[in-house]
Every structure is written in structure tokens, then in C-alpha cells.
Amino acid sequence: MRPTWVEISRSALRHNFAKLRARAQSSGAELLCVVKADAYGHGLAICGPELAAAGACWLGVTSVEEGVRLREALAGQEAEQDALPTTSILPRSVPRILVMGGAWKGEAEAVIEHTLTPVVWEPYQIELLEQGARRAGVAPGHLPIHIEVETGMARQGVAIAGLARLLAQLKPSTGTALLFEGLHTHYASAENHQSEQNAQQTARFCRAGLEARKADMWPRYLHGGNSSTLAAEDGTLHRLHELARGLGAHLLVRPGLGLFGYLLPEQLQNGSQAAAAIAHELEPVLEWKTRVIALRDLPAGTTVGYGATWVADSARKIALLPVGYADGYSRRLSRATGEADGGHVLIRGQRAPVVGRVSMDLTMVDVTDVPGVEAGDEAALLGQQGEEGITAEEMARVRQTIPYEVLCGVGARVKRVAVE
Ligand SMILES: *Cc1c(COP(=O)(O)O)cnc(C)c1O
Numbered sequence: 001m002r003p004t005w006v007e008i009s010r011s012a013l014r015h016n017f018a019k020l021r022a023r024a025q026s027s028g029a030e031l032l033c034v035v036k037a038d039a040y041g042h043g044l045a046i047c048g049p050e051l052a053a054a055g056a057c058w059l060g061v062t063s064v065e066e067g068v069r070l071r072e073a074l075a076g077q078e079a080e081q082d083a084l085p086t087t088s089i090l091p092r093s094v095p096r097i098l099v100m101g102g103a104w105k106g107e108a109e110a111v112i113e114h115t116l117t118p119v120v121w122e123p124y125q126i127e128l129l130e131q132g133a134r135r136a137g138v139a140p141g142h143l144p145i146h147i148e149v150e151t152g153m154a155r156q157g158v159a160i161a162g163l164a165r166l167l168a169q170l171k172p173s174t175g176t177a178l179l180f181e182g183l184h185t186h187y188a189s190a191e192n193h194q195s196e197q198n199a200q201q202t203a204r205f206c207r208a209g210l211e212a213r214k215a216d217m218w219p220r221y222l223h224g225g226n227s228s229t230l231a232a233e234d235g236t237l238h239r240l241h242e243l244a245r246g247l248g249a250h251l252l253v254r255p256g257l258g259l260f261g262y263l264l265p266e267q268l269q270n271g272s273q274a275a276a277a278i279a280h281e282l283e284p285v286l287e288w289k290t291r292v293i294a295l296r297d298l299p300a301g302t303t304v305g306y307g308a309t310w311v312a313d314s315a316r317k318i319a320l321l322p323v324g325y326a327d328g329y330s331r332r333l334s335r336a337t338g339e340a341d342g343g344h345v346l347i348r349g350q351r352a353p354v355v356g357r358v359s360m361d362l363t364m365v366d367v368t369d370v371p372g373v374e375a376g377d378e379a380a381l382l383g384q385q386g387e388e389g390i391t392a393e394e395m396a397r398v399r400q401t402i403p404y405e406v407l408c409g410v411g412a413r414v415k416r417v418a419v420e
Pocket of ligand 1: 254255256
């Protein structure tokens with residue numbers, strides 16, 4: 001194996017799950033664990049079963065393909081958990097899988113075969129599922145779906161004005177194979193506790209609840225909120241809980257990032273004590289590692305890498321790492337001569353700056369000040385060595401992005417290895 005890999009800490013994942021779940025339960029909610037985008041780059045085949053074993057009763061993915069992969073990863077696993085009541089289709093111990101991006105043409109069969117629960121918000125999505133269910137001989141009311149309501153993202157979701165029409169399509173009296181099981185929404189500014197948008201969106205979501213009540217359609221689950229919502233003190237969870245109670249529904253909250261040990265830096269910057277406390281409790285799950293494959297002593301004046309953007313101003317020792325932008329190690333981590341910004345890696349417990357341009361498969365770092373470096377030494381791209389650490393937040397800052405993009409950007413060819 002090329003020595004570039006990520007290590008996924010099962011114990012850190014379980015720890016974060018337990019912390020967030022306790023937080024949700026104190027507001028009368030359960031977790032729907034979001035593991036889209038290959039579990040935010042951590043590996044669905046490792047994280048899905050680990051979360052299920054820890055007691056997750058709902059997992060969320062983006063697509064039917066991801067749902068099928070997850071169902072296969074879970075198959076045969078004896079999940080020990082105290083699951084919420086589910087529909088009649090699955091035994092209680094098997095986690096439900098929400099396909100948050102909905103099903104596309106030709107995917108209804110896979111939804112049914114793998115017992116996935118698609119989100120719908122357009123009438124045509126209901127029709128496609130209905131046709132698929134008819135072909136597969138699904139009995140009336142046996143294909144659960146969740147309806148997403150648009151309350152302030154202008155992204156997915158049915159506008160409140162269109163909800164009555166969707167609900168009418170799903171009335172049991174129509175003989176539909178579909179079961180209206182969940183109603184949910186997604187917040188645009190959850191990490192900003194001062195934003196009025198959270199309360200506005202919750203108010204709109206309450207109106208959607210009212211529409212369901214008027215139509216005499218009662219969802220078993222209501223869900224809203226993400227990791228940021230769990231770390232907020234803005235009353236959103238409380239209001240969602242009241243709404244769920246009024247509808248006789250279970251409340252779910254959908255964290256993703258928090259499970260993997262991070263919160264958005266913005267949320268911590270705006271001084272919320274609850275967010276700071278939660279951030280302190282969470283542990284990064286992923287460490288990204290590689291090894292020094294060669295060393296080179298450069299005389300002063302030598303240029304390094306494509307474009308010769310970095311020039312040794314004195315005699316330097318350079319280490320070569322087998323990782324590049326094809327692995328998701330962004331070109332933004334490059335460093336030209338004289339630039340303070342740019343990536344760092346950890347070698348022998350010390351920081352070594354990236355020098356020159358990150359190339360597709362290779363990166364050079366300056367190890368002149370790190371004593372004793374040898375070929376074969378481990379280098380941490382993300383992770384901890386002794387006192388020094390590099391977090392996804394730090395890397396995101398240099399790359400001018402968010403921890404989400406750093407984590408889910410770790411390339412598919414980087415092997416994921418589970419460690420305890
Ligand atoms: C990604 C996603 C989440 C999880 O959000 P985090 O910020 O990672 O906690 C929840 N709900 C929906 C609809 C999402 O797309």
C-alpha cells in the first residue's frame with residue numbers, strides 16, 4: 001500500500017455520538033446521524049456500522065447509491081440498541097436509512113429492495129415511487145417517505161403553499177403504497193445563534209405542522225437542526241420539541257460534523273458558552289497520515305516544485321511526501337518564497353512547512369529544523385503528534401474553506417483504516 005492513509009478512531013466516534021445523543025435527549029430528541037459523502041470522508045463502511053452498534057436508530061445519506069452501500073455495510077451486523085419504534089418493515093434493531101437527496105428515476109426498486117426511506121418534496125417524486133411500489137407489489141402504506149419543507153434555504157423542500165397538495169397525494173384513502181412518516185426542514189444559519197432566521201424558519205415549520213394537522217395527516221417523526229443546533233442555546237430545540245409534541249411525533253435532530261469531532265468555527269467565535277462546552281467535549285475522529293519517502297539537501301538558491309515558486313534562501317533539507325491534490329491535499333496548501341500562509345505537516349512532533357506547489361501526487365516540506373528525520377518517518381497531515389496538532393479547522397483556514405470540505409475532500413484513493 002502506498003503509505004498515505006487515514007485512521008478512523010472508533011472510540012472517538014462512539015464518544016461524540018454519546019455526547020451529542022445526551023444533548024439531544026435532554027431536549028426530548030433522538031439523533032439521526034448524517035453520514036453522507038462517505039461519512040464526511042471518514043468511510044461509510046466503518047462509520048455506519050460503528051454508529052449502529054453504538055445505538056443509532058436513524059442514519060442519513062444523500063443518495064440511493066449511498067443508501068445501498070450503507071445497507072450492505074450494516075447487513076448481518078447485530079446492532080445492540082434501544083431503537084425508536086419503526087414501521088412494520090424492519091425489525092427494531094436495524095437502523096433506518098433516510099435518503100436526504102431523494103430518489104431519482106429508476107431508483108424506486110433499489111429504495112424498496114434495500115428498505116431505504118426517501119425524502120420527497122416534488123409531486124413527481126411521489127409518482128415515481130408510487131409506480132415503482134406498484135411494480136414491486138408493495139402493499140398500501142408500506143413505503144415510508146419523509147417530506148422536506150422549505151423554510152428559508154430555497155434549496156430542497158416543498159413551499160408551505162404546496163404542502164397540502166403533496167399530503168393529498170399521500171392520503172391513505174387514495175390506496176397509495178406510500179406512508180407519510182416524517183416531516184422535516186433544514187436551517188440556513190444554525191451556527192449563528194444571533195440570527196433571527198432560526199426563529200423565522202421554525203415559525204414557518206410550525207405552519208407546515210398546522211397544514212399536516214388540517215389535512216389529518218400525522219407524521220411519526222419530525223426533524224430539524226444539525227450539529228450547530230445541538231450546540232446552540234437559542235431555543236430552537238425547545239420549539240421543535242413543542243411542535244413534535246403537538247403532532248404526537250418523535251423529534252429527531254440531524255448532526256453530521258459534530259459526530260466527527262468538529263463544529264463550525266463561526267459558532268465558537270460568537271461566544272456561545274454551550275457551543276464552547278460541546279466543542280470541548282468532541283474529539284476529532286480522523287487522522288490523515290503519510291510517510292517521508294525521500295530526503296534531499298538543497299544548496300541555497302535551489303528552486304522547489306512546479307513554477308519554481310519557492311527558492312531555498314539558505315542550505316535546506318527537504319522531505320518528499322507521497323500525497324498531493326489527487327488525494328485531496330489541496331494546492332491551496334502550497335507555499336511560495338516568503339509566504340507565511342500555507343500548509344504544515346507534523347514530523348517527529350514538530351511542524352514542517354510545505355514548500356513550493358503541492359503537485360498531483362507529491363508534496364515537499366522543509367525539515368531543516370527537525371532533527372533526525374529519516375525516510376520512513378510518519379508525517380501527520382491532520383492529527384496529533386505529542387504536543388503539536390493540526391486540525392481540520394486549521395487546514396480549512398489556510399485553504400479558505402470550512403472543515404466540512406477538508407474532511408469530505410480526502411480523496412477516495414486514500415485508504416481508510418479503523419483503529420480503536
Ligand atoms: C448535511 C446535513 C445535515 C448535517 O449537518 P451538520 O452541519 O454536518 O451537522 C443535516 N441535515 C441535512 C439536510 C443535511 O444536508
